[in-house]
Amino acid sequence: MLPFSQENGEYNGHRYLKHGGSSRSPQNEFPTFTHTGDLEIVLTSLNGRDQQRFLLHSLILSQCSEWFDADIRRTGGRGNAERDGTMGGAAPAPEQAGLPRITEHESLPQAFSRLDPSSPQTERKRWRYVLDWGKTSDDDVPMLVQRAPSSRPEPALGPPPPNHRSKPPTSSTSFFRSMSNFSALNLPTTSTQPPSPDDNLITDYTNLFRCMYNHAPHLDSMNIATAYTQSKSLLHLASLYRALPVVGPRIDHHLLRFQSRLFKQIAKYPSSYLKLGFLARSRVIFSEALIHVVGMWPAAEQQLRGVEEEVWEIVEDKVEELEEVKGRVEVRLARLGLATSRGERVGPGNGYLDWLVVCLFRQWVAEQMTPPPVGILKPGSSGNAEHRGGSGSSRGGGGGGAHAQPSQRPQQPHNTGRTFRLLGSSNPNAYLPHDDQKRFLKLTPDLYTRENLKRFERRMDELKNLARDAVRPLTRNCLEVDLGGFGEGGLGYLTCTRVGEEDFPWDD
Known part of the structure; x- marks a missing residue:
């Protein structure tokens, strides 16, 4: 027999009206499984005005939540009885397990009539959970507590009210006029109050x-x-x-x-x-x-x-x-240098101009890698100490020390990520541009010529290329997002950390 029957007006156990409308049969879907649910959950607000009811399955909640599984096992729920019955001893009856069964000698209409919860003779035992508001503080979440299982017949649903009209009523002109006047009030359609x-x-x-x-x-x-x-x-x-x-x-x-x-x-x-x-x-x-x-x-x-x-x-x-990778890169940067045409390392004796290039580069790297110095005196404290020197010395020698207090401004942690990104940039003017090199070479007037400046810039580009290769392990981007979307400076820290399968702290 097919699950659909025109004679009795049923489909999979749900009644319907042949000529339109609903028979108001109980639903068997989330959140109310009237036919198969055996665990009732009632959520009530603290003031008692709002309430949400669920009729679910103890077996599904036990499989999805270890808390429900432990609580149902502790109290002897049917989900526990069904599992334990298969492990040792006789299995419980289908009605006792809360799961409807159809025998092989039973037709579908007979089974639907027997399992129909709207029948007055049908009684189902359910486990009931409610929110416990009595033992919660402001920061705690109220948990569910189990109440005594209810054993009561499901209320029978009466027949739908008769429909005496064979066609829809005619429209009323006065009704539409009153509705148009009502809409002219521009009443708000949604509440502006935030949810409680x-x-x-x-x-x-x-x-x-x-x-x-x-x-x-x-x-x-x-x-x-x-x-x-x-x-x-x-x-x-x-x-x-x-x-x-x-x-x-x-x-x-x-x-x-x-x-x-x-x-x-x-x-x-x-x-x-x-x-x-x-x-x-x-x-x-x-x-x-x-x-x-x-x-x-x-x-x-x-x-x-x-x-x-x-x-x-x-x-x-x-x-x-x-930090280990950064340490190795910093050692390589400190050892960077230029060589002469004979393959010797440049120095003051064999290539003074090239040696100045190395000195300028290393000085810039050292300044970028070192945190800025912290001032010992507060701004303006030295002037005030001199102005009040006489009064300070007349306080038993303790006044002068009171003015020389360390600065209380919190110091931001020094991050060298931006420096490594500049060193790894393909833009030759990202750091130590033409103007800086020209200004540095002018400090030695005897060496400042057009030819020496061109040679100085060419040798600096060679050193920058060596530095770019040295910092390559730190300049790769392992993020999903493009760093170009964070502005011209990008992120001020390194994003080269690789995360592998062994780095996820959970078990699949």
């Missing part, structure tokens, strides 16, 4: 269950900042219920749809997206954020406080690897 925390919590729980049933969560698809906030809240809830392997791929898929906008946001907030990428198990987001964090180190160290230990260890290992 209760609404966000119910939305997070709804998205959590949607992911468990292989539905896409409802996340913002236009504003990436809003999508990040929603994803972060949903991942936090999924971590509490130990359902990150189910929720994470959905978050990853949604955020990657922003493409270049996502990568630019990661460049702005790498530490935040590193944590999100770890929770979502996103290889692209995690590796992109990790490259930024390692390149910005130690400026990003303060923002990573509270991160998981395995993530912290990976960051430290990558920072150490980058």
Whole structure:
């Protein structure tokens, strides 16, 4: 027999009206599985005015969430009984397991009539979970707690109201006139009030269950900042219920749809997206954020406080690897030099002009690699000390020392990424341009001639080519985003960190 029957007006167990309309039969789809659901979840706001109800399956929630699996096993849920029955002992009856079965001697109409929850004689036992608002603080998320399972007959649905009209009513002129007057008031169609925390919590729980049933969560698809906030809240809830392997791929898929906008946001907030990428198990987001964090180190160290230990260890290992590469490159730069036509290293005795080229280059590199000096005195403190010298000495010798306090201005960590990028640039005027070389050579008037200046620039170009080859391991870009989109100076740190399969701190 086919699942569709015109005689009884049924299709897969759902009634319908032959002449249009709905019979108001209970649905058997997310979020209410009336025919097969055995686990009821009721989400109520703190004020009790908003409520969302789900009727789901204990077996599916146990498979997707370790928290539900442990709680159902602890309380002897039917999902646990069904699994344990197959492991040892007799398996429970289909009705006891909460999963409807059809016998081989039973026709489909008889099975639908027997399993129809709208029948008054049908009784189903369900497990019930509600939000616990009593033991939560301002920063805690209210968790679900199990209540006593309900055993009550499903309310029978009465027949639909009779339709006495055979055709739609005629339009009324006065009705359209009143509606046009009402629309002239220009009333707002949407509420301008932001959603309450209760609404966000119910939305997070709804998205959590949607992911468990292989539905896409409802996340913002236009504003990436809003999508990040929603994803972060949903991942936090999924971590509490130990359902990150189910929720994470959905978050990853949604955020990657922003493409270049996502990568630019990661460049702005790498530490935040590193944590999100770890929770979502996103290889692209995690590796992109990790490259930024390692390149910005130690400026990003303060923002990573509270991160998981395995993530912290990976960051430290990558920072150490980058420092080793930088050390080897700096040694090569320090050993760069020019040679004479005989192959000898230039010096003051065999090529004074070429030796000046090497001195200028090394002086520039040393200044760029060294952090700027920190002032001992505050700006203007020396003048004030001289002006008040007499009064300061009359205070027992302690006044003079009070004016010579170190500067309290916080010093930014010195990052040499910009220097290496300049050294690796193919533009000959990226550093030490023509004017700087001309100004330097003028310091020795006896050597400043047109021919010497041309030779000086030619030998400087040779040294720049050697430096470009030396810094090549540090100037490659391992990011998904093009560095040209960050302005003329680009990023001020290195983005050459390679992230391999062994660097992802989760098990697939």
